[in-house]
Amino acid sequence: MSLTDQIQDLFDRASSSVPAGEVPSPHALHQRLHRRQLRTRISTMGGGALAIAVSALALFVGLASNSAYAVTLYPRVTGSVATTQLIADKQVMTARLRAVGFPNATVKVEHGALVVTNGPKGLASPTSLLTSSPQLLIRSVTCYAGAQSGPVSSNPLPTTCSGPQYAAPTITPGDTSSVGAFTAPTTQPDPALSAYPTTTPAQDAASPNASALLSILNSGTGATQRYLVGPSLVTLSSKVASAKVVDTPKAGGWIVDVQLNPYESQLWDQVAAEYFHHQLAIDLNGVIVEAPLIQPANSSFSSFDGRMQLFAVTKSGAYDLAAALTSGPLAVPLVARG
Amino acid sequence: MIDFDTYYSVSYERVRRAMVLTFRDPALAEEITQEAFFQTLRRWPKVSLLDHPEGWTMITALNKGRDLHRRRVRQEAKQPLLIQRPTDQSGEARVEDQMMVATLLGGVSDRQREALLLRYVTQLTIPEIAEVMGCAEGTVKATLHAALANASHLAKDATHVTD
Numbered sequence: 001m002s003l004t005d006q007i008q009d010l011f012d013r014a015s016s017s018v019p020a021g022e023v024p025s026p027h028a029l030h031q032r033l034h035r036r037q038l039r040t041r042i043s044t045m046g047g048g049a050l051a052i053a054v055s056a057l058a059l060f061v062g063l064a065s066n067s068a069y070a071v072t073l074y075p076r077v078t079g080s081v082a083t084t085q086l087i088a089d090k091q092v093m094t095a096r097l098r099a100v101g102f103p104n105a106t107v108k109v110e111h112g113a114l115v116v117t118n119g120p121k122g123l124a125s126p127t128s129l130l131t132s133s134p135q136l137l138i139r140s141v142t143c144y145a146g147a148q149s150g151p152v153s154s155n156p157l158p159t160t161c162s163g164p165q166y167a168a169p170t171i172t173p174g175d176t177s178s179v180g181a182f183t184a185p186t187t188q189p190d191p192a193l194s195a196y197p198t199t200t201p202a203q204d205a206a207s208p209n210a211s212a213l214l215s216i217l218n219s220g221t222g223a224t225q226r227y228l229v230g231p232s233l234v235t236l237s238s239k240v241a242s243a244k245v246v247d248t249p250k251a252g253g254w255i256v257d258v259q260l261n262p263y264e265s266q267l268w269d270q271v272a273a274e275y276f277h278h279q280l281a282i283d284l285n286g287v288i289v290e291a292p293l294i295q296p297a298n299s300s301f302s303s304f305d306g307r308m309q310l311f312a313v314t315k316s317g318a319y320d321l322a323a324a325l326t327s328g329p330l331a332v333p334l335v336a337r338g
Numbered sequence: 339m340i341d342f343d344t345y346y347s348v349s350y351e352r353v354r355r356a357m358v359l360t361f362r363d364p365a366l367a368e369e370i371t372q373e374a375f376f377q378t379l380r381r382w383p384k385v386s387l388l389d390h391p392e393g394w395t396m397i398t399a400l401n402k403g404r405d406l407h408r409r410r411v412r413q414e415a416k417q418p419l420l421i422q423r424p425t426d427q428s429g430e431a432r433v434e435d436q437m438m439v440a441t442l443l444g445g446v447s448d449r450q451r452e453a454l455l456l457r458y459v460t461q462l463t464i465p466e467i468a469e470v471m472g473c474a475e476g477t478v479k480a481t482l483h484a485a486l487a488n489a490s491h492l493a494k495d496a497t498h499v500t501d
Contacts, residue, residue, distance in 0.1 A: 003490060021351070033380060
């Protein structure tokens with residue numbers, strides 16, 4: 001007998017000597033397989049649903065936020081623009097984009113335009129403060145006006161209110177009873193102004209020394225509110241020393257705390273002292289962003305030390321404003337086309 | 339194509355016995371045989387197309403058993419494989435045969451053990467073993483030859499020990 005046969009014989013004997021066991025029903029295996037397939041299917045469906053949810057969320061967040069974006073900005077003027085102006089704009093724009101949280105944004109001068117990649121999508125908006133030079137005009141408030149209604153008047157804009165009850169609130173000099181416990185009076189809108197159209201930003205920029213009927217920046221929840229304001233008392237358009245967005249949102253908006261440079265701080269103080277206990281309007285590119293009654297609780301004027309607070313409706317708008325103010329004006333304003 | 343349930347009823351006991359002889363632990367053999375047949379069922383559409391599905395199941399069981407056995411050996415610090423005794427000791431002859439096979443299987447490499455089981459338990463031919471193990475026929479012959487030489491040597495030693 002060969003070794004192979006001996007081994008075979010040994011295996012046969014050993015195998016047959018193993019006590020017979022009960023063969024379990026294959027039904028248990030089928031059931032186990034079915035459960036496993038069910039788990040796999042549920043897991044796959046759950047994973048798929050999760051992936052879809054994550055994708056949808058990412059898409060929504062991406063769309064809702066200032067996602068990466070590319071836009072071409074052209075000069076907002078009709079004539080030819082020098083390349084040096086565009087290069088200056090490029091530097092200002094780069095600084096603004098860094099300030100609003102787009103450190104990877106690139107700005108290039110190409111064919112008489114600025115090409116911005118990886119910038120905020122709001123850059124394409126015609127009202128974006130990032131593409132304009134913020135100009136703060138300090139005007140005196142003449143009276144309060146409601147929204148435009150009825151036939152539009154083509155008459156020149158009046159310079160006074162139709163009645164003293166519509167005039168902007170003031171504190172009478174020498175009236176010490178109101179000092180220290182000032183409560184802003186409720187002023188009614190002048191019905192005579194309802195026929196007049198709102199002064200556009202272009203008209204405002206073109207005629208700063210004329211009276212204007214300007215909208216008040218608000219959260220957009222109520223009807224349009226306007227002020228009839230006098231000629232510009234001073235124009236603040238230089239680079240400010242600092243501008244910070246206050247984290248706590250004001251009701252319906254955000255606050256930008258501005259610290260003016262020393263020269264414009266003096267101008268602001270001069271105007272504020274002249275209009276002590278009177279209401280002023282801060283006109284930012286054709287919209288009133290603040291209308292403070294100057295130090296109503298004080299008996300005598302004290303310097304603002306260059307401090308000023310501006311209002312913004314949205315958080316991104318507040319950061320855009322702060323970035324525009326701290327980076328200085330553009331050499332030439334820009335606008336996105338197409 | 340053969341039905342899985344038919345294949346299962348024919349092959350289950352043979353695979354289980356081979357696992358008992360290999361690992362000398364009926365409970366472990368039962369567990370790994372069940373697992374091997376479950377894996378076979380999962381892949382039945384493909385495995386059923388093989389000429390010898392039982393070879394595939396046998397190797398799957400061996401691999402599973404080897405993993406489990408090593409884990410248990412580490413956990414329980416069991417004694418080396420060769421000096422373990424069969425759990426069933428109801429008959430001396432039965433014990434001797436099982437002991438001998440256990441000695442043979444315990445003293446060879448994993449590949450040699452696979453070849454021995456496929457050859458002497460599953461009764462596959464050399465070409466069939468080569469197909470199941472995924473190697474050349476010459477390799478199977480060499481593996482079996484080495485395993486038998488090793489087995490022969492171990493058998494003599496075991497006989498001496500028994501004597």
